[in-house]
Amino acid sequence: QKEVEQNSGPLSVPEGAIASLNCTYSDRGSQSFFWYRQYSGKSPELIMSIYSNGDKEDGRFTAQLNKASQYVSLLIRDSQPSDSATYLCAVNRGDSSYKLIFGSGTRLLVRP
Amino acid sequence: DVKVTQSSRYLVKRTGEKVFLECVQDMDHENMFWYRQDPGLGLRLIYFSYDVKMKEKGDIPEGYSVSREKKERFSLILESASTNQTSMYLCASSFEGVPTLYGYTFGSGTRLTVV
Numbered sequence: 686q687k688e689v690e691q692n693s694g695p696l697s698v699p700e701g702a703i704a705s706l707n708c709t710y711s712d713r714g715s716q717s718f719f720w721y722r723q724y725s726g727k728s729p730e731l732i733m734s735i736y737s738n739g740d741k742e743d744g745r746f747t748a749q750l751n752k753a754s755q756y757v758s759l760l761i762r763d764s765q766p767s768d769s770a771t772y773l774c775a776v777n778r779g780d781s782s783y784k785l786i787f788g789s790g791t792r793l794l795v796r797p
Numbered sequence: 798d799v800k801v802t803q804s805s806r807y808l809v810k811r812t813g814e815k816v817f818l819e820c821v822q823d824m825d826h827e828n829m830f831w832y833r834q835d836p837g838l839g840l841r842l843i844y845f846s847y848d849v850k851m852k853e854k855g856d857i858p859e860g861y862s863v864s865r866e867k868k869e870r871f872s873l874i875l876e877s878a879s880t881n882q883t884s885m886y887l888c889a890s891s892f893e894g895v896p897t898l899y900g901y902t903f904g905s906g907t908r909l910t911v912v
Contacts (some may be wrong), residue, residue, distance in 0.1 A: 693837075717900075721900075727908045728904060728905050729903050729908070731899075731901070734900055771850075773839070773840070783828050783847070784845070785892060785902055787839050788839060789837060789838065
């Protein structure tokens, strides 16, 4: 079992729809969770972080965390073609506060 | 804004060459990391450093070494480049303490091709 698992996609949604990206992790000691966006040929950029169970909203983005189920998700409302990218889930290792483990990413395509 | 600068965007090297990838950050971050990214395998940690002259192996250190002589600079060295080291190499940095509050800041990446 991978430490951080994501569906590779592609996830295809029409413009204006809600895109839902999911991630599961295996280390119950993990405390910090991040979503990065990576455009093709570019480096990852941080878009959301979450540390407590529940929802965290930032503009069109909402991160959701459920530690009991070891599940973190990212919702993108009013999806735009510019949101088309690969989204990486990252989780800190329970035995280390500063080491992150990355999922392989989910590719999102937003159709105009 | 924190800037993490990688010296080369694209590199082509020959098998057996010694290759140096340089990374510089300008925000006094304690932690620096080298990852490689390959399709289907995601980001894999090669080495990281939590202080000057301090380093620890990541998940795939074989064939690589690192150097951190100054706080702002972290170098990745491919001792004898091989074709299976063709990849995108990403440098990242973060604060000490509770850096995971802020995650990592990545450099723009170096796409290395070994022929």
